[in-house]
Amino acid sequence: MSFRAKFALILLSATLALYTVVGGWISTRAQQPANDPNAQLRIFESVLQHIQNDYVDEPNMEKVRAGALRGLAYGLDPYSTYLTPDQVREYSGTGKDNQVGIGAEMSQVASYLYVIAPMKGSPADQAGVRAGDIIEYIDGKATRDISLYDAKQLLNGPAGSEVKLRILRANSRPLTLAVKRGSSRAAAAESRMEAGKIGLLRINNLADGEAAEARSRLQELIKQGAQKVVLDLRGTAGGSLGEAVAVANLFIKEGTIAQTTGREGKTLKTFTADPKATIFSGPIIALIDAGTSGAAEVVASALLERNRSQLVGEKSFGAGAEQQLFTLRGGDGLLLTTVKWATASGKPFLGEDRAHSGVTPSVEVKRPEVAEAIDPEDLTGNDDDPVGRPTQPNEKPEVTVAPNVAKPVVEDVQMKKALELLRESKPTPMQRAA
Structure with a gap:
């Protein structure tokens, strides 16, 4: 140049x-x-x-x-950012190595730090952080208008140290949650049988190695006589594209599962089903919600577009992109999104805005026990609404939430609907456990 x-x-x-x-x-x-x-x-x-x-x-x-x-x-987007020289070294693996976070998948919506979903069993989950929360302050430091990368750095710290989060939540006064930082590994896949020869397969995460765990769980269900399956992807955020393709392939025998796209929507890579990897061809219903993002959206969209499953629940969040680091002369750098994950038909999960992001369910069912998440774009500074305006770190009134408070047992209406749809369907003859 x-x-x-x-x-x-x-x-x-x-x-x-x-x-x-x-x-x-x-x-x-x-x-x-x-x-x-x-x-x-x-x-x-x-x-x-x-x-x-x-x-x-x-x-x-x-x-x-x-x-x-x-x-x-x-x-540009929540995941593209400028990095200082220290951040470049950290991102490249030569900086701080004793930092841990709180175990939550996050993004940025309308300049606010937004919780897509906490990992099951993580410090964030145990402290009461919920999907759809807006983290307004981290240890008294405002998160609005700082980059997602910088916000995550504020959340990170030595294992066992405490970080205080100021939370905005629908129909509630601002909350303060104390979270102890720690290493997080999402729970493995879970499975159980329901009446009517229906197997329930819950995918808690799609990190490396989880597709093999999901396969093992599905094989167990088949051995127990499962002829139909509910695949629960609610609150499953982040994860690996390769793992997502492998999970979808358990149910999809042929055709395109997903794509990656580049500039101007050009297809960079196409992921196609391997017939030998498919072990279940019976009826499926997949459950999704606003906490479903990234790799789980790959699975859900593939099942929908290959006509293998209806999707029950609520619209997913809309994520799935890859960044590349471009180092500048002064040692600083630009972390830019260069690849987007897309459905089999080529629609990116991460759209230009919230309206064009995510996967829409075929059957919408909302859970009444889950509070409607705040739309950050509605935070317009209304002085009469403590949720609808930015607050100060020590502003009162405020609610401090005690962690691990038992939640009342309520009916899962999304699961109920999925089971109803499956009981109305007819099983198909081929599914194999090996």
């Missing part, structure tokens, strides 16, 4: 973070096509000139550059 090109790139990034500060001035001039790089560069050069010539103090251009790069990545 020529010196002129490098300088132009720095100019572009160095002014983007301050775009909103001079937004009114820019809006009168930004009539050029939005994606014309030359037009945008002229705007950025003008803004940079004003910063250098008109800002009240002598600007620290290194800080301006770092802030601008954060802003540049922040406008």
